[in-house]
Amino acid sequence: MIGFIKKDLAMIKSNFKTLGLLLLLYVVMGFFGEMDVSFFLPFISVMIMISTFTYDSYNKWDAYLVSFPDGRRNSVKAKYVATLLMILVVSLVTLLLSFIIAYANNKTINYEQILSTMLGTLFGTLLVLSVMYPIIYKFGVEKARIWIFLIVFGVVLAVSLLASYIDFSFVGGVLSFINNYIVLVLILFSIVMVYASYRISLRIELKKEF
Amino acid sequence: MENILEVKNLSKTYDNFALKDVSFNLPKGMIMGFIGENGAGKTTTIKAILNIIQNYSGDIEIFGLNNRKEDGRIKENIGVVLDDMFFPEILTPNDINSIMKSSYKNWDEKRFYTYLKDFALPTNKQIKTFSKGMRKKLEIATALSHYPKLLLLDEPTAGLDPIARAEVIDLFQNFIENEECAILLSSHITTDLEHIADYITFINNGSILLSKTKDELLDHYGIVKCTEKEFKTIHKKDYIRYRKTKYAYEVLVEDKKEFKKKYPVEVVDKITLDDLMVLMIKGEEA
The missing domain is CATH 3.40.50.300 (P-loop containing nucleotide triphosphate hydrolases)
Structure with missing residues (x-):
């Protein structure tokens, strides 16, 4: 599996610059008090990972990988792990930048707001991943593209509405926020959702013919 | 083995x-x-x-x-x-x-x-x-x-x-x-x-x-090039495929030595894999 993770990360290394520029843009916009686009960054990392499927099918890597030891199983596992790694790293960097921007602008950090935005973003991103990957495994990126647009726009809209209109002030303090029931449900639901998605993708991949 | x-x-x-x-x-x-x-x-x-x-x-x-x-x-x-x-x-x-x-x-x-x-x-x-x-x-x-x-x-x-x-x-x-x-x-x-x-x-x-x-194929198999009249004298069980070209008949035989013993032909050519493929695919069965 490690080999396949290396492959996916090597394939997207050319996108790291773009991702870096987007993070920079986020910082600049943050300092100028423009719209908060932090929720968008983890989504971008999933979109970048989805691009690896296009390369895989264009060069028929998806068939070639079957010649590797446990190739089918390891490739699906690696795709999920690499994507989760990307989401994790981008989310942590975004979170850190959000704290810095908030402190620089207001000399104080509203942990509740930042963490709740990030939690919503993470949930939305994992939802996209969980829905999209089995569709891509089943139909390929080309046919799944229309689904990607519909779902990404839907989720982005939902998350931005959530971040703009829902008042999270009822959650008192960071610790109580983390211990909040809703948070736990979201985390547990995310784990179950991603695992179920992985199992479905694996099942599709194990039966696939090329 | x-x-x-x-x-x-x-x-x-x-x-x-x-x-x-x-x-x-x-x-x-x-x-x-x-x-x-x-x-x-x-x-x-x-x-x-x-x-x-x-x-x-x-x-x-x-x-x-x-x-x-x-x-x-x-x-x-x-x-x-x-x-x-x-x-x-x-x-x-x-x-x-x-x-x-x-x-x-x-x-x-x-x-x-x-x-x-x-x-x-x-x-x-x-x-x-x-x-x-x-x-x-x-x-x-x-x-x-x-x-x-x-x-x-x-x-x-x-x-x-x-x-x-x-x-x-x-x-x-x-x-x-x-x-x-x-x-x-x-x-x-x-x-x-x-x-x-x-x-x-x-x-x-x-x-x-x-x-x-490969040796069995290239050493034993052969191609006989003959006229229509000669071709008609060859028994069906003695060849595998034949192909009519513009000037002659090309006949694929499984054992060229045996064939030469049985029929009065002077030359049974060695086959190449290309010949074999063409005759097996394009040729007609005996």
Whole structure:
């Protein structure tokens, strides 16, 4: 599996610059008090990972990988792990930048707001991943593209509405926020959702013919 | 002789094509040339051996193990060059080394870079900048660098110039010096197979037409070129196929010595694999 993770990360290394520029843009916009686009960054990392499927099918890597030891199983596992790694790293960097921007602008950090935005973003991103990957495994990126647009726009809209209109002030303090029931449900639901998605993708991949 | 690969009654049906009861054995220490026209079923058979296609009937054993039940163990010892299937072309040979190092227990980095050097391939350029021949060489270097025991090669010399082809053929011959290994080599360049193959398996329209040692084929089979009048004197059981050309009849016979004893012909030509393919596919049955 490690080999396949290396492959996916090597394939997207050319996108790291773009991702870096987007993070920079986020910082600049943050300092100028423009719209908060932090929720968008983890989504971008999933979109970048989805691009690896296009390369895989264009060069028929998806068939070639079957010649590797446990190739089918390891490739699906690696795709999920690499994507989760990307989401994790981008989310942590975004979170850190959000704290810095908030402190620089207001000399104080509203942990509740930042963490709740990030939690919503993470949930939305994992939802996209969980829905999209089995569709891509089943139909390929080309046919799944229309689904990607519909779902990404839907989720982005939902998350931005959530971040703009829902008042999270009822959650008192960071610790109580983390211990909040809703948070736990979201985390547990995310784990179950991603695992179920992985199992479905694996099942599709194990039966696939090329 | 112990077989490294056994294909038994492999069948698979598509809308427009079917593999029908494909069976053959590849013994250890041997190179089998797998021939047939485009769309005959060579790639489909190799895909079934690797489980790239799955819903087929029949049994495939590699190293004495069932290919469906022991996939991981088997693949550790297989090297492949597959027609048009490879790593994504935005990767570099350095990336491939890093990936393969984590994928195969026996991956030999030094050996891989030695092949790259011998083939004069750059290590840090994207595959998409490579010519077709360079790409093929990279595929071969990748297939050989984890000490596989079985090589499955689908058109490995396609796109290579004669010098590079000779280099690659030498590599395959060196590989087979280890008598625990074997190669299944599908190719349209039949002259290469005449040089290195020990066995020839001929597939046509999804069925195996013959699977014999190369010597048995090239030494015994022959082509008789005769007039229509002479042709009509040949008994049907004494030839396999015939083909009427503009000036003569070409008749494929299974045992040229026997034929010469029986019929008053002066010359029974030696066959080439190309002749054999043309007559078996285009010729009419006895």
